[in-house]
Amino acid sequence: MRVKRIEHVGIVVKDLAQSRAVWEECLGLRLAEVEELPQYEVRIGMYPVGESMVELLQGTRPDGTYARLAREGKEGLHHLCLEVEDLEGALAELRGKGVRLRDETPRPGHQGSRIAFLDPASTGNVLVELVQRAGEG
Amino acid sequence: MRVKRIEHVGIVVKDLAQSRAVWEECLGLRLAEVEELPQYEVRIGMYPVGESMVELLQGTRPDGTYARLAREGKEGLHHLCLEVEDLEGALAELRGKGVRLRDETPRPGHQGSRIAFLDPASTGNVLVELVQRAGEG
Numbered sequence: 001m002r003v004k005r006i007e008h009v010g011i012v013v014k015d016l017a018q019s020r021a022v023w024e025e026c027l028g029l030r031l032a033e034v035e036e037l038p039q040y041e042v043r044i045g046m047y048p049v050g051e052s053m054v055e056l057l058q059g060t061r062p063d064g065t066y067a068r069l070a071r072e073g074k075e076g077l078h079h080l081c082l083e084v085e086d087l088e089g090a091l092a093e094l095r096g097k098g099v100r101l102r103d104e105t106p107r108p109g110h111q112g113s114r115i116a117f118l119d120p121a122s123t124g125n126v127l128v129e130l131v132q133r134a135g136e137g
Numbered sequence: 138m139r140v141k142r143i144e145h146v147g148i149v150v151k152d153l154a155q156s157r158a159v160w161e162e163c164l165g166l167r168l169a170e171v172e173e174l175p176q177y178e179v180r181i182g183m184y185p186v187g188e189s190m191v192e193l194l195q196g197t198r199p200d201g202t203y204a205r206l207a208r209e210g211k212e213g214l215h216h217l218c219l220e221v222e223d224l225e226g227a228l229a230e231l232r233g234k235g236v237r238l239r240d241e242t243p244r245p246g247h248q249g250s251r252i253a254f255l256d257p258a259s260t261g262n263v264l265v266e267l268v269q270r271a272g273e274g
Contacts, residue, residue, distance in 0.1 A: 011263055022260050050188055051189075123163075124156055126213045
């Protein structure tokens with residue numbers, strides 16, 4: 001498999017609107033897009049940085065994964081998303097090498113992409129997401 | 138201030154050599170460089186990914202920051218490093234905006250760079266490092 005780039009770094013926040021003070025006013029990034037992903041109970045804000053993005057994740061249901069993390073004080077770095085050209089091929093290859101997968105098959109992701117998460121138990125406690133961009137492969 | 142790119146994502150590991158199984162054999166990245174930074178009690182392995190790098194951090198003293206994190210089960214995503222053109226200028230601007238800094242002035246970093254960390258209390262619990270590459274500014 002070939003990783004093309006860090007597509008984004010996912011960061012859990014309590015509140016997207018409040019986080020703009022940090023990422024826009026202080027660090028000078030520009031919010032490109034806000035997207036609701038109701039199936040994952042999350043609202044994401046995408047900030048382009050070079051060829052990558054910073055993805056802010058705000059939970060939209062109190063009992064959802066992201067809202068719970070924020071409530072438990074686990075805001076901050078959440079996952080690392082790497083772009084590949086062929087997601088099914090990458091998953092098959094990883095499976096063959098004994099890497100445990102959270103998603104055995106791709107599921108819909110941000111911006112029309114397809115994504116899959118690896119099991120952090122196989123990657124030194126780093127939550128790695130793989131993405132194949134819409135229109136590729 | 139203008140952020141040029143995600144320069145690297147810092148990841149704490151127990152053992153650089155063992156981590157090669159994940160980052161090289163499974164994810165197909167290539168180790169570009171191993172560098173000792175004895176003043177920070179750390180050995181780093183740099184894996185280029187597109188215009189960015191994955192930086193693996195292995196503590197080199199049992200009572201140092203990185204070795205302690207690994208021992209306490211806090212392996213995994215550690216910090217996000219953003220490249221700026223003018224580090225002093227960026228720090229002055231951030232200070233003026235009320236952002237708390239861990240490093241008030243730049244200090245030596247990886248690969249001959251100069252770096253400074255911001256206080257995660259000011260950045261939604263994300264440890265942000267700013268870097269100015271050697272030869273710039």
